[in-house]
Amino acid sequence: MGFAPRRLPAASAAAPGWHDRCSVVVRNPNRREDHLDQTTLLPAPAVADPSQPTASAALREAEMRTLAEPTGRAGLLARVLFGVMDLAYGKALDLRKFVVLELVARVPYQAWENVAYVAISHRQRSPAFARRIFEYVREARAAQDNEQWHLFILQELIERRAVRRSFLLFGVLPQLLAFGYYHISWLLYVLNPRWSYTLNADFEAHAERSYMRFVHEHPELDAEPWSSAHARDYGAYDNVGDLLRRIALDERAHRVASLQKIEASRFALMQAEGQR
Numbered sequence: 102m103g104f105a106p107r108r109l110p111a112a113s114a115a116a117p118g119w120h121d122r123c124s125v126v127v128r129n130p131n132r133r134e135d136h137l138d139q140t141t142l143l144p145a146p147a148v149a150d151p152s153q154p155t156a157s158a159a160l161r162e163a164e165m166r167t168l169a170e171p172t173g174r175a176g177l178l179a180r181v182l183f184g185v186m187d188l189a190y191g192k193a194l195d196l197r198k199f200v201v202l203e204l205v206a207r208v209p210y211q212a213w214e215n216v217a218y219v220a221i222s223h224r225q226r227s228p229a230f231a232r233r234i235f236e237y238v239r240e241a242r243a244a245q246d247n248e249q250w251h252l253f254i255l256q257e258l259i260e261r262r263a264v265r266r267s268f269l270l271f272g273v274l275p276q277l278l279a280f281g282y283y284h285i286s287w288l289l290y291v292l293n294p295r296w297s298y299t300l301n302a303d304f305e306a307h308a309e310r311s312y313m314r315f316v317h318e319h320p321e322l323d324a325e326p327w328s329s330a331h332a333r334d335y336g337a338y339d340n341v342g343d344l345l346r347r348i349a350l351d352e353r354a355h356r357v358a359s360l361q362k363i364e365a366s367r368f369a370l371m372q373a374e375g376q377r
């Protein structure tokens with residue numbers, strides 16, 4: 102079932118959005134990551150910038166775009182993870198479930214940072230190569246920090262609502278999920294980084310879509326003002342609806358970054374094969 106646009110921004114045709122600056126992609130119907138719109142070719146959209154909060158019109162446009170995109174079938178591991186989360190927390194979306202999602206979302210970046218640091222130690226006699234690996238560390242750290250802001254913001258929203266959370270379901274289980282997901286991400290990355298990026302891209306796509314669906318299903322969030330000390334670090338948004346749309350856009354940026362890594366490794370592989 103498709104989503105009927107709730108409010109199409111009137112200015113969207115006149116003012117190009119962040120996704121309009123891309124060229125055409127040649128799609129391969131056999132590759133899951135190619136079932137995307139043209140934004141795959143972008144430099145990944147930037148994550149939230151506290152000095153330049155994203156305009157509300159652009160956020161609403163992003164919502165419509167995400168909800169209009171076809172939902173690709175996630176890989177087996179991702180589907181198992183989503184299945185466990187649905188079983189434990191129900192299929193319906195709520196802020197408590199998003200907190201669990203954010204707790205889990207950080208760990209692939211921690212795993213990649215860890216593996217990259219080990220690689221730097223092994224390659225310390227080739228400083229130029231180690232320096233290139235260090236770029237991966239910085240990238241993983243930045244994504245991790247971005248996820249951490251999501252977590253702080255959501256925790257605060259929940260505290261303000263005084264929502265009750267069971268210790269087992271919302272204290273213990275998320276730790277277990279994060280522990281398991283960390284080790285799977287770590288192992289996949291060691292065996293073949295593309296596998297780990299693919300799993301992460303599935304996870305981020307799920308997160309992006311979940312946030313946008315939640316905002317779409319709860320128009321009252323647009324009337325709920327948001328003010329928080331976290332706005333200094335994340336960016337100031339007038340209402341909770343726009344705040345969650347911005348978080349969804351961050352998840353999109355993470356997804357596109359992972360897809361680009363997959364694409365880059367495929368390109369490197371083709372080059373290596375071409376040189377043989």
Ligand SMILES: [Fe+2]
Pocket residue numbers: 203206247248251308348352
């Ligand atoms: Fe997140």
Ligand SMILES: [Fe+2]
Pocket residue numbers: 206248305308351352355
């Ligand atoms: Fe993310």
